[in-house]
Amino acid sequence: MNYLPLPPPGTTPLRVLTIAGSDSGGGAGIQADMRTIAMLGGHACVAVTAVTVQNSLGVRTFHEIPDDIVAGQIDAVVTDIGIQAAKTGMMASATIITTVAQTWRRLGVTVPLVVDPVCASMHGDPLLAQDALDSLRAELFPLATLVTPNLDEVRLLVDIDVVDGESQRAAAKALHAMGPRWVLVKGGHLRSSDRSSDLLYDGADFHEFDAPRVPTTNDHGGGDTLAAAVACALAHGFSVPEAVSFGKRWVTECLRAAYPLGGGHGPVSALFRLA
Numbered sequence: 001m002n003y004l005p006l007p008p009p010g011t012t013p014l015r016v017l018t019i020a021g022s023d024s025g026g027g028a029g030i031q032a033d034m035r036t037i038a039m040l041g042g043h044a045c046v047a048v049t050a051v052t053v054q055n056s057l058g059v060r061t062f063h064e065i066p067d068d069i070v071a072g073q074i075d076a077v078v079t080d081i082g083i084q085a086a087k088t089g090m091m092a093s094a095t096i097i098t099t100v101a102q103t104w105r106r107l108g109v110t111v112p113l114v115v116d117p118v119c120a121s122m123h124g125d126p127l128l129a130q131d132a133l134d135s136l137r138a139e140l141f142p143l144a145t146l147v148t149p150n151l152d153e154v155r156l157l158v159d160i161d162v163v164d165g166e167s168q169r170a171a172a173k174a175l176h177a178m179g180p181r182w183v184l185v186k187g188g189h190l191r192s193s194d195r196s197s198d199l200l201y202d203g204a205d206f207h208e209f210d211a212p213r214v215p216t217t218n219d220h221g222g223g224d225t226l227a228a229a230v231a232c233a234l235a236h237g238f239s240v241p242e243a244v245s246f247g248k249r250w251v252t253e254c255l256r257a258a259y260p261l262g263g264g265h266g267p268v269s270a271l272f273r274l275a
């Protein structure tokens with residue numbers, strides 16, 4: 001596949017900010033985002049929202065970063081280094097979401113923002129307080145260029161069970177009404193067992209993105225990796241449909257390169273690009 005152009009050595013790469021949680025197991029969250037951003041030739045800046053205590057078997061607990069430190073990280077990066085795109089992942093709490101939204105508006109940032117509405121780990125461990133869903137919908141979605149929920153997140157956010165194309169379109173419309181410019185309803189293995197079909201919507205047109213489903217249980221960090229790759233493509237000036245098409249192909253390659261780790265689910269891997 002064609003990757004994004006790499007910066008010549010010694011020149012400043014495009015900067016992509018990830019506002020997300022740390023995964024001590026190194027599979028998902030900030031660690032996954034940074035691998036993808038680096039492998040796509042970007043410079044990853046980071047605003048840590050929470051530190052999770054986890055391994056391949058699950059999330060044992062997490063510690064939230066204080067609001068002023070979350071806001072301070074974003075301010076420090078934006079006012080000096082400058083960014084061409086950003087993404088959010090695990091936000092942990094309503095106050096962190098409010099802080100990030102306020103900081104984004106206060107700084108007048110206008111670059112593309114990909115909001116991956118992370119609610120739980122693949123094991124079902126909560127990564128977002130239940131009372132934070134309202135803040136996610138009301139405060140972060142209106143700032144988003146694109147939101148990228150999976151089917152579990154769709155159920156929590158708009159109470160729609162996506163079981164077919166019609167319900168996937170209904171979910172996209174309900175999510176779009178909450179204010180993001182674009183919505184990507186990730187279908188997982190919805191339509192059939194061997195395809196993964198995602199639906200993109202901008203309030204007018206539907207675009208469908210189809211990829212072979214990669215048969216692996218090592219898919220930790222897959223959603224983070226997709227959103228990070230889309231943010232990198234947007235930083236390069238791709239349109240949203242082009243960026244999603246690119247991100248989908250990138251995460252499919254990362255799924256093919258996923259490896260076992262520990263006794264549970266291993267991570268998708270952007271390291272294939274080193275081969």
Ligand code: PXL
Pocket residue numbers: 020021022023028029030052054059089090118120121122127220221222223224
């Ligand atoms: O993949 C979602 C995710 C995002 N961020 C952090 C996580 C996880 C899943 O476990 O731990 C920090």
